[in-house]
Structure formats: structure tokens, C-alpha cells
Amino acid sequence: GENVEQHPSTLSVQEGDSAVIKCTYSDSASNYFPWYKQELGKRPQLIIDIRSNVGEKKDQRIAVTLNKTAKHFSLHITETQPEDSAVYFCAASKGSGYALNFGKGTSLLVTP
Amino acid sequence: GAVVSQHPSWVICKSGTSVKIECRSLDFQATTMFWYRQFPKQSLMLMATSNEGSKATYEQGVEKDKFLINHASLTLSTLTVTSAHPEDSSFYICSARNTDGWNQPQHFGDGTRLSIL
Numbered sequence: 001g002e003n004v005e006q007h008p009s010t011l012s013v014q015e016g017d018s019a020v021i022k023c024t025y026s027d028s029a030s031n032y033f034p035w036y037k038q039e040l041g042k043r044p045q046l047i048i049d050i051r052s053n054v055g056e057k058k059d060q061r062i063a064v065t066l067n068k069t070a071k072h073f074s075l076h077i078t079e080t081q082p083e084d085s086a087v088y089f090c091a092a093s094k095g096s097g098y099a100l101n102f103g104k105g106t107s108l109l110v111t112p
Numbered sequence: 113g114a115v116v117s118q119h120p121s122w123v124i125c126k127s128g129t130s131v132k133i134e135c136r137s138l139d140f141q142a143t144t145m146f147w148y149r150q151f152p153k154q155s156l157m158l159m160a161t162s163n164e165g166s167k168a169t170y171e172q173g174v175e176k177d178k179f180l181i182n183h184a185s186l187t188l189s190t191l192t193v194t195s196a197h198p199e200d201s202s203f204y205i206c207s208a209r210n211t212d213g214w215n216q217p218q219h220f221g222d223g224t225r226l227s228i229l
Contacts, residue, residue: 041223046217097209100158103155
């Protein structure tokens with residue numbers, strides 16, 4: 001089955017700096033890679049996703065890059081703000097209609 | 113749009129009790145819903161895939177007789193934790209995807225925090 005590795009497990013940055021979270025996956029059949037933000041005790045919320053037919057996608061301060069050959073994808077948050085502090089999960093699946101295989105999560109702390 | 117409602121949000125009950133959790137897609141139809149479990153400070157682990165009108169598909173290690181799933185309509189899936197024990201205490205979250213449209217993402221419910229005493 002699919003195995004998703006996520007690094008780092010914790011990340012602390014100063015407000016205004018960039019944050020990068022990296023994930024690798026094992027199943028070459030995976031072609032859908034969403035990123036979720038989860039605040040304590042709340043539901044995971046989709047912040048951005050990318051499919052295997054593109055290498056990069058951007059939405060304001062958030063961007064995701066995908067390297068299918070190397071089987072890794074990354075989340076980039078620029079100009080971080082304290083409200084970006086949360087746990088971020090990457091996931092991989094064969095499509096948005098399939099079950100998601102999650103990474104272990106990255107706890108991001110943005111300090112003022 | 114794409115709202116998934118989960119109920120109840122918090123359950124505290126005695127060991128041996130059965131608990132039913134509901135997952136509803138409020139403004140779309142979902143032929144497939146997913147049930148995940150999340151222990152404190154851990155990731156979401158898929159428990160089972162709930163299919164409307166047919167049997168659920170369980171992940172390895174998940175007891176189908178303990179975690180009963182029913183997906184009787186296109187907008188409702190239920191998870192029943194039978195004879196719950198303290199080790200079943202966890203955060204249970206469902207997700208659903210609007211199948212009316214291509215490449216619709218999955219959306220999660222608010223989750224149910226289950227505490228077994």
C-alpha cells in the first residue's frame with residue numbers, strides 16, 4: 001500500500017518568514033496530493049491540492065510543488081502569520097474519490 | 113457548499129456501551145464516505161470505506177464486527193462502535209466527496225471525540 005513520509009514533524013518560524021514542509025510517497029499510482037491544515041480539536045481543512053498532471057500550483061501565500069519522478073511534493077507558505085500556526089498534513093491517493101493516505105503531520109508554530 | 117456534518121461532536125460513556133456516530137453530506141450526494149480515526153498528536157488513519165447500498169470495506173486490523181458501518185442513503189453514513197472499551201477512545205472523523213462533478217475534493221466532518229470510561 002501507499003506510504004507517505006512527512007518532514008519535519010515540528011517547525012518553528014518567525015512571522016514573515018517562509019515555511020516549507022516536504023512529503024514523499026511510495027506508490028507510483030498515486031496522482032492526487034492534498035494538503036490539510038488542522039487546528040487543535042478541529043476538522044482538517046483542505047488548503048491546497050495538486051494532481052499529477054501539473055508540477056506546481058499556487059494560491060496566494062500557499063504553493064505546492066510536485067516531482068513525480070522523485071515521488072515527492074512540498075508545501076510552501078510565504079509571509080507566515082501567527083494564524084498559520086497549526087498541524088499540517090500531506091496526503092496521497094489515486095484520486096480525490098479514493099481514501100487518503102496521510103503523512104504523520106507537521107506542527108507549525110509562527111512566532112510574532 | 114460541500115458541508116459535511118458529523119454528530120455527536122463529543123461522547124463520554126461507560127465501557128461496554130455501543131455508540132453511533134452519524135456523518136451527513138448536507139448539500140451534496142456522496143456514494144462513498146470514509147471513516148478515519150485519529151489518536152492524540154497522531155495522524156489520521158483510515159478505518160473503512162463506506163459505500164452506499166453495499167458493504168463497507170475495512171482496512172487491515174480494523175474489526176468489522178466491532179465498528180459497524182451503514183451507508184443507507186446518498187447523504188448519510190453511520191459508524192457504530194459496539195461494546196466500546198477505553199482503548200477505543202479516540203477522535204473519529206468522516207469525509208465525503210461530491211460525486212457530482214469531476215475532481216471534487218474530499219471534505220471532512222467536525223469529528224467525534226469518543227471517551228470511554
